[in-house]
Amino acid sequence: MRDHVALSTAGAAVLAPLLGWQVLPAWAASILIDVDHYLWFLARRRRLSPRAAIRLFNQPDPPGQWGTRSLHHPAALLAVGLVAARLRRLRPLALGMGFHVALDTYHRRQLRAGREEALRRAGHSCQRCGHQGEDVGAHQWRQRLLLPSHRAGEFIALCPTCHRAAHEGGLPPARRAGAAVSGKGGGSAGVTDGRPG
Ligand SMILES: [Zn+2]
């Protein structure tokens, strides 16, 4: 979200001379498209708490069905695009939504590559408890202040139990402290820094 605000604002600044005032609705659309997550949360959980919603989407396995991202769905984009082809006024909206989804797609692809590389380096075993298996996943233990990095060294391989613990704020003590994040460029200092990824 924060990254979307930053990148959309940068994009809007670049396009402002071209688009004039229309850059504003494009900018707003590229940020507000994420409101679909919250609407889904409201419909499902019948709770108004934005904090609870953020917590839910910060879990190791956040709900990721299309239901949570109705406005990101290709069908929604196509519909907006078709209407925008006829209605000039809707073009900035289509532009903003397209920009957002393109960024998301790029981010997801980079993220997947970083995760896969980290898991490969860890030999698919949990870097906290040593558990080995298909269910070991990659957790992003470090998050930059702005703009995500997708380097493998920023992920740690964790089993589901250790992963949940990491997201709840405390990783269990390492059984093999030295083994944690032994990949290139990853210092072990940050391993205790189990911030939600
Ligand atoms: Zn574990």
Ligand SMILES: [Zn+2]
């Ligand atoms: Zn995680």
